[in-house]
Amino acid sequence: MKKAVVLLSGGLDSATCLAYASSKGYECYALSIDYGQKQLAELHAAKKIANYFQAKQHEIVNIPIGKLGGSALTDQKIEVPAHLESDEIPVTYVPARNTIFLSIALGWAEILQANTIFAGMSSIDYSGYPDCRPEYVKAFQELANLATKAAVEGHPIRIATPLIYLNKAQTIQLGDKLNVDYSITVTCYQADHQGRACGYCDSCMLRKKGFEKAGLQDPTRYQPQKNQ
């Protein structure tokens, strides 16, 4: 059976990605990273999702990059802003996050002799992070082709990003076909400990509009005071 490492944050995209990898017949090894994010609800969601899709194994690796600072997602002193229509990269950007995540996935994939890494980046409805763009993914693939013993010995590890050209509505429609239970996913940048969303951050806005556009019922649970 072919094996894949699937990066699983606990959000809508990575849940869809796991469902997709699973539907393609991969034995899935889910990898979540505890990088010091302020809210841990997404990691709890990741556990539920890995379980729901019967991942062969689920590892939560603790990478304490949050202590180095630099992002509204890890630093208590930087507030998560409301969604803004802007071309600027927002303060929720975490320095080198996807590079770090993909690197760990690459190491684990090589150990497992998995031939594919699935990652749920999208370059359409996204927060403008540089490490979600197709050219970034292509560069990581080129690096991976040189980085590992597996690649040198003729078994390169493929980086698959099936959602990269899908907008949020298309991702949700895909996930809906693949029976993703979006009620257990947590997308919000500042979900509370019960996994309830704020309703106004960048990530919440993209998700909310995605369900509207997809014509599907949004199962997101919102925090009572901010329920909109």
Place this chain on the structure above:
Amino acid sequence: MKKAVVLLSGGLDSATCLAYASSKGYECYALSIDYGQKQLAELHAAKKIANYFQAKQHEIVNIPIGKLGGSALTDQKIEVPAHLESDEIPVTYVPARNTIFLSIALGWAEILQANTIFAGMSSIDYSGYPDCRPEYVKAFQELANLATKAAVEGHPIRIATPLIYLNKAQTIQLGDKLNVDYSITVTCYQADHQGRACGYCDSCMLRKKGFEKAGLQDPTRYQPQKNQ
């Protein structure tokens, strides 16, 4: 003052690299990774070296990839072999190690607004690891140019590998000029808790020959029973 992140394992190469960065006028932020290596003597050495060269800051980040297995350097069940003349990548290879280390360095460099990362890879006297080759470093540079907010905003982070074309003797001669105290560095793959070397692993052999060829006294301390 220009800032640099310097990857510091505690070995001969990274100590030389730190000395070099420092001699070029960089304010140095030393980064060591505790990745579950069996021997911790090199991390103790890293502390001494960071201190010796007055690094502005020294971070030891714990990245528990060792628990995922896959290398003689992290897995108690895989023995570190004696040096072999072979073209094969040895069992001391750690899957995706340099990719993971450089990724963490990239994140920290961006947070610090450092414009350079120094890493002590050599492609001449080395163990044949794929992630020490010049083409690998070039691919990481290309990735870094796409991965960060800093790069998108016109401040790319440079990956400097000043030792990449030096053989071990040349590295030692460079370090000697830069006043590196090699007696505090630990190169051995299985040093004991006092930092004393085995004298027969790949890394020990390269180091020993390097001092011979450089015509300099080798200050390496060997474990008594294996002193050769």
